[in-house]
Amino acid sequence: MTQHKNAKLKGIMMQGTSSDAGKSYVATALCRVLSNRGINVAPFKSQNMSNNSYVTLYGEEIGRAQGAQALAARVEPSVYMNPILLKPKNNALSEIVLFGHPLRDATSKALFRDFLRCEGAQAIDKAKEWLTHHYEAVVIEGAGSPVEINLNDREIVNMYVARAFDVPVILVADIDRGGVFAQIVGTLELLEPEDRKRVGGIIINKFRGDIDLFEDGKRWLETYTGIPVLGVLPYLDIPVENEDRLSLEFKTRPEADLVIGVLDLPFISNATDLEVFEVEPDVAIQKVRNRSDLWQCDALIIPGTKSTQEDLMRFMELGFDADLQAYAKEKPVFGICGGYQMMGEILVDPQGMDSDGIGEMKGFGLFKGVTTFVSDKRVTKCSAVTIKSGTPIEGFEIHLGRTEILEPAQPLLRIGDAPDGVDLGNVKGTYVHHIFHNDVYRNEWLNEIRMMKGLLSKEPEISANRYEDAFEDLARAFEKHVDMDAIMEMIR
Template identity: 45%
Template sequence: MAKALPIMFQGTNSDVGKSVLVTAFCRIFVQDGHKTAPFKSQNMALNSYITVNGKEIGRAQGVQAEAAGIQATTDMNPILIKPNSLNESQIVVHGKPYKNMEAGIYRKEFFLTGLELIQESLAILSENYERIVIEGAGSPAEINLNDRELVNMRVARMANAPVILIGDIEKGGVFASLVGTLQLMEPEDRDRVIGVIINKFRGDVRLLESGLTWLEEYTGKPVLGVIPYMKNLNIDAEDSVILNQYTAIPNPEKELDIAVIQYPRISNFTDVDPFFAESDCHVRFITKAEQLQNPDLVILPGSKNTSEDMLFLRKSGLAPKIVELRQKKQSVIVGICGGYQMLGEEIQDPFAMESQHQAMEGLHLLPIQTTITKEKTTVLSDGMLELYGKSFSVTGYEIHMGETEVDGGCKGLIETKGRTDGCKTADEKIIGTYFHGIFHNDEFRGELLNQIRHTKGLAPIQQRVSFNQLREESFDRLADHVRGHVKLDLIEQKMKEFQKRRIMQ
């Protein structure tokens, strides 16, 4: 692994901005002429990304590959962990389900296998790229887990990568978290840290300067940057923890109210990201029945455990509220993947692939029956979507373990490669599909929103945003923002000095 020059980003805890900074540096290095790839050895996430050959990896690594201008491969995320209950997760190895395992068993039985997978992927990336930008997970100071961890300092040692430690000042206690994390590292690992970055800063940086001076003197590590908080990034989030920042309250200043049902095992919620970029839309995430009210559009997103999340809808009182909205025939209701399955009559899980519920009653809003199967479908899809008397060319991706049959009285939604995907009612108020990314299709999304506007007596918006163009602009905007607030020359110098020092040792 001598070809590529690696750099690793670790954090004092989860949600400090590791994924975003890796995305930024992938773009920065490419802008500076280096063929660059992202890497995360082991990702625990329910937001997935489908590679061009139909394999499943963490969404963050797919997005980072896009920022680097390359196609994502499973070598960029060889191990994906998808929790499907409190104690058990589906282990995805090189894009395909390996087996369901409990955490303790995974640590005990998978460790050596994981090491081998990581070594192989790092070797492949190192042979094919000039830079590897590596993302850690959680914190490297989880001393109770470090003996068998597969994602932080052990990976840094395997890749011979210097480490930049990130602290999130927005959470408070950033100096304590940075100092504490460094002190809990083994000396060899602490020596690997070439500096720290303070992320999500708000305010006057001059008020921080005395603290930065103290931090450098106390730890001996340079502060490589203080990055101000960046709004409206339009880059996919990796973890559902970000949903905590969104409101459940309607915004009267926005003309269209969009309610997204946030069940406990929500997955691929980035499907709704394009609505955040629309000037007339307010997106809210709903967990309680009383929050639902009377939205114009209700979205039931994907789920890692459809039966359990369907049970949540019933126990929370959301299920009858959604049915009540259908009876009023005012709201458009769209179900995607697991949300599509919930709109039907019943979800059967005869092999207990997702839960112990062999049969779970759905919302009875579409005449469909779903059976959870042993084989997972992971594929990039395209087709022609028929809605509102118009045809739309759409692309998306599918990740599901269920097969859904339409019982009748329901028209298909998308014609794709000799089969029909999805289902819609005659009045086109209830729509279901397996296509993730369906709202990323600008023409379809615009027509959907304008149809809703028409029912409310509002004039259509003729020129809406191009979300894919917006994403590309966001990558550049993010790179410019980070470039302007880090000491990039010093980072480059320390990366190269670290490699020279390691070679001399």
Template identity: 45%
Template sequence: MRALMIQGTTSDAGKSTLVGALGRLFARRGIRVAPFKPQNMALNSAVTTDGGEIGRAQALQAQACGVEPHTDMNPVLLKPASDTGAQVIIQGKVLGNMQALDYHEYKLTAKNAVLESFARLKDQYDLVLVEGAGSPAEINLRDNDIANMGFAEAVDCPVVLIADIDRGGVFAHLVGTLELLSQSERNRVVGFVINRFRGDLALLQSGLDWLEQRTGKPVLGVLPYLHDLYLDAEDAISTQQARRDTKLKVVVPVLPRISNHTDFDTLRLHPEVDLQFVSVRERLPECDLVILPGSKNVRADLNHLKGNKWQSQLDRHLRYGGKLIGICGGLQMLGRTVCDPEGIEDKPGTEGGFGYLDYTTTLTPQKALKNVSGVLALNESTTDIPLQGYEIHCGVSQGNGLNNPAILIRDENEMRPEGAVSADNQVLATYVHGLFDLPGIQQAILQWAGLDSSAAVNLTDHRQHQLDRLADVVDEHMCKDWLEKFETCSSELAHQSNEDS
């Protein structure tokens, strides 16, 4: 009972949010708790305090638990670069690119890193909340599994199975998943949680009774559908509809390998900004600002944009006075060329950029991973506005276009120029993610883009409010007897472990 694993019947069933909610709930009750995901496949990532890279969901869960994110919280991170291959990151550091079949064989080695990281967390915390990946009933992935039941069996961890009733078929999901597990795996499932329920619970009760009788396992909670719940996404992009009566229209193209689109969460929440994610195959709608996001395969995504005539559409956007920002991979696209001589992201080669800024980028094996602070360098009035963010990239950019920086990064006692602003002040490029997270920087950049407003979103406060909201819902709608017994057992075991040591 020093660990509890949340597994889902499908992807996006609510595993990440339930781990975050339980983490906040137990932390508020004085339990030292940490999140853990053995293996994560996601293009949204975060930089940890120990200088590594983990899935963004685990960084958010660490915040929910009131602890600093660490690479042990997500020892295996897979960042897809194509339909059959991914960059493999072990305990925060890049191992290299692997095809799916090669990684399937490598999992036996990766399991050692997973168990090492889990053991360290268990030694440091009273309770470790473990998140599974996808579904434990993926028959083709059962061999050498380290993401779901393979991990739970290895560490003898109880499992709660969560399913999303809003998708339909919730009883089939739960019963079918159990049927596809081995007997020992079924035995370690201690109960079910049904997520995103709308309506009168009385109408669901007969189904809950049948489920408990059919499986012999309790329903530990039915969590309601929460409207307007906005938290850092693990991978999925919000399909929120465009707003009316806004002052600034912002468009972000959804690249095939888009990464860290959580950069735009504050804009999605801003009351005077209409943020639209649009398919690359769609025509660029009329807007004030276009943002080219990060990418896990910059050359392929750049080629995809150009193949769908985005060069001419961006030319027109700038000709009519629009603004353009490139972040990380987007910065690389705005230059003259992107070179990948060693095949870091794809086959070796060079792709011509959009050419709005005078620099070239070469991809290198060394990955920049750092949290940064500094100031915005758009003009003299912005140089006293503090900035915080993070860098995650393999590229090195060089050229005269970088002589007019967008940001000044604080490196020890010096200020390092970073990014670029075009001579006509219409194009801004930077490697810094989280550019819009702090209210002051957010206001300054949106003003640069044409928004005359003092409104701003404090993303830190927003996250804390949403995490507390989640914890309150779990506290109200999950079985209180089970929560209290689990909490008491975890605390007693942790106390006994401390006495033994």
């Protein structure tokens, strides 16, 4: 349904007592619940800081969480749902992606001084106008905590947005990390009086055990704060894509036949490349932080990264290259995007596009190839086929570098008429993210590892309905444990 241009956009906002309190999770659940109730709803987050991005139909980048929330709401993900995406390149520098396209790199100081309350605020106004024309309601997500006192006069993602959209706020608190009463009371005490009036409810998230045991705590919170506790959500093991690396954890599976290592890169990007392995009951994913971790794994994945050279340098300083070269002679190594770039011989950055000041450096040397970083960033969805088996592949590309193979080597994929990646048996690499979300190919690769271990091959596990099933499971849990009647009253 398209809204009349003068219609009032209804909405509600999720703010948290801390980072990783579950704002994205709760917002995703509410998007599906409202969609199930026939409401034309969209997600919104003004500013996302994450290297976990989603590529829209038009080859634009938004935060992965808003892409997932849009799918939960059964609407097409759009840059207007996340107009500002900050992609950290190191601890002090981020790439600004504005309405899906790279704008410039900026330091933290420059972001707050020059961007947020100027171009950033204008982007929020533009996004609000677009959402008002296209949707009946909006579920808004904040970031971190709304009471970062040193930032409150410059932030454009928490109460600034609640005021701009004129919506009520639900405060989400994580009880699993402890101190939930202090989290909630402290947050409310530090809010400005007018902002505190916007908080119409509290949701306790990640409760383990018997929820009835929290009844006394619920009553105390409501009496002390004067704000209703709308629900207590149990700790849910439902696979919904995470916003960022803070939530990237893998299940421990001692009984697993295969252990796949993932190089633990500080600036890992698009970690959703890896989460799909959760559908494989005989596979465990283990982070590899040092040389000794490596040899405990049956195969290694080197994932994407926002700072290829800086992350590579960390492991080169550990002497990782010699171990990895020996490892690749015995066991499979698979590189994705930045991980693929690291696997070559040389990385060249003449314009400082990847890491300022590093210039040229050696790679892991698993194949003869040179990656040159260029200013022309490639962001696109793509369809491909594997060279070896002709298996169809759907995925997306997000990268600056171009890799030239300097030896006769079979490409891994063909995208249209163009080759992509490398396939040297144990050593494989590609620029295509989500290659392992293709069930047949993921199974082909895992079967190669199973055969090397003397295990029987398996048929593919199906992941196609993984997120759709998760959205419905999440919505059912939300309806069961949260007072939706009260939330509907808040939204009206």
